[in-house]
Amino acid sequence: MELRVLEYFLAVAESGTVSAAAQACFVTQPAISRQLAGLEQELGVRLFQRRTSGMRLTAAGERFRPIAQDVVWRASTGTGVMKSLQSGRLDLVLACPPTVMRYIVAPFLAETGAPLRDVSEHAPDRVYRELELRRADLAIGTARPPQQYAAQKVFTAPLSVQSAPGYSSLPQMVDLADLQGHPLLLAATGSAIRHVIDDAAAEAGLALDVSAEVSSSNVAQALAAAGRGLAVAAEPPQFGLEMRALTHRGRPLSIIDWAAWDPDHYAAPEIEALAHHLSDWARLNLRYGAQAKAQ
Numbered sequence: 001m002e003l004r005v006l007e008y009f010l011a012v013a014e015s016g017t018v019s020a021a022a023q024a025c026f027v028t029q030p031a032i033s034r035q036l037a038g039l040e041q042e043l044g045v046r047l048f049q050r051r052t053s054g055m056r057l058t059a060a061g062e063r064f065r066p067i068a069q070d071v072v073w074r075a076s077t078g079t080g081v082m083k084s085l086q087s088g089r090l091d092l093v094l095a096c097p098p099t100v101m102r103y104i105v106a107p108f109l110a111e112t113g114a115p116l117r118d119v120s121e122h123a124p125d126r127v128y129r130e131l132e133l134r135r136a137d138l139a140i141g142t143a144r145p146p147q148q149y150a151a152q153k154v155f156t157a158p159l160s161v162q163s164a165p166g167y168s169s170l171p172q173m174v175d176l177a178d179l180q181g182h183p184l185l186l187a188a189t190g191s192a193i194r195h196v197i198d199d200a201a202a203e204a205g206l207a208l209d210v211s212a213e214v215s216s217s218n219v220a221q222a223l224a225a226a227g228r229g230l231a232v233a234a235e236p237p238q239f240g241l242e243m244r245a246l247t248h249r250g251r252p253l254s255i256i257d258w259a260a261w262d263p264d265h266y267a268a269p270e271i272e273a274l275a276h277h278l279s280d281w282a283r284l285n286l287r288y289g290a291q292a293k294a295q
Contacts, residue, residue: 001042003075005035006068009047012036013065016054073134077266090270091117095136097124099216100257103235104155105140108281114274125190128260138261138271140278142192145260150268152275154257155282157234159193162241164227176200176208176248183211183229185220192255193217193232200248257282 011021012032022029040047047061057065096105098121105119122130128145130136145151161174170178176197187193201208214220217233224231225239234255237243246253259275261268 001039003072005039006072008032008035009039010065010068010072012048012055013057013061016056018055069134074266077137090115090267092137092267092271092274093117093135094119094138094140095122095127095130096120096140097122097127097142099218099235100140100142104257104278104282104286107285108278111285112277112281114277115270124192131260131262137265137267138259138274141258141260142255143195143258144256145258148262149260150263150272152259152272152279154259154275154279155286156254156256158252158254159196159232159234159246160237161244161246162221162231162233162237163224163229163244165240165242167224167227167242168230170230170244172244174244174246175250176246176253177204177206179208179230180206181209183209185212185214185223185229185231186210187217187220188213188215193234196253196255197232200253204248 008021008025008027011024012018015021015024018029018032018036022032025032036047043060043064045060045064046058047064048055049058092115094105094116096119101119101121108114109116109119120130120136124142127139127141128143128149131139131149139145140154161170161179163170168182170182186197189198197208200206211229212220212223214223217231217235218238220231221233221235221238221241223229225241231241232246259278261271261275265271
């Protein structure tokens with residue numbers, strides 16, 4: 001079983017057609033078709049259902065897909081680790097949500113020159129999937145990582161209530177209960193901020209008025225600047241918004257950014273060191289949410 005054949009198999013599984021896979025792999029369609037037929041013969045199973053609409057994995061193909069991903073990933077990662085012995089530098093891939101990229105990863109990379117080759121942006125609920133698919137060596141997420149991964153807290157971001165100047169007469173330190181009766185602009189259900197707010201409100205039996213569910217805190221901030229309500233965000237204020245710290249029963253409300261990686265990764269010690277470096281840098285350099293100065 002050759003590595004390049006597994007790469008062809010994964011390309012077809014990803015794209016759904018031989019033609020797209022051939023283009024991505026810079027080979028001809030007949031070459032990929034021959035190699036897939038040979039792979040199926042070697043394994044003794046059919047990997048694809050061949051339809052006019054394209055190629056669809058069979059049950060056996062779905063079972064084989066993570067095996068092929070693991071073999072290709074280990075070969076690629078092992079080669080990279082060994083090459084780094086000569087260059088003295090690893091080139092890792094990190095996955096994170098866009099907000100984490102903007103406020104944490106990009107400034108960290110620019111200032112420290114961390115050993116990252118690329119950073120890919122994903123929705124918060126997709127970040128750890130990139131580790132599972134072997135497309136990232138390290139992931140930064142806003143939810144606690146699955147148990148199979150090693151984890152490190154990167155940064156605790158306090159939440160704040162942000163509004164247009166003069167929009168609200170709320171106190172400088174706002175308790176969640178104070179928000180009852182005010183139109184709230186919140187990230188949609190499933191986001192880290194929404195989890196924190198919903199859990200705290202349920203615990204206290206509060207009925208909050210969510211006037212708009214938005215795709216991100218940045219959209220919530222823009223709507224708040226337009227006078228549409230109060231934005232709850234972890235990011236520094238924008239658009240001239242006024243900011244108030246948000247608490248619940250005397251405790252600051254906050255979200256946690258987590259670093260996660262595969263403990264069996266060939267470069268696990270180096271990845272762990274990078275996660276600790278990022279955490280130390282964030283603690284010393286970031287002023288997020290209620291810790292930031294109003295702009």
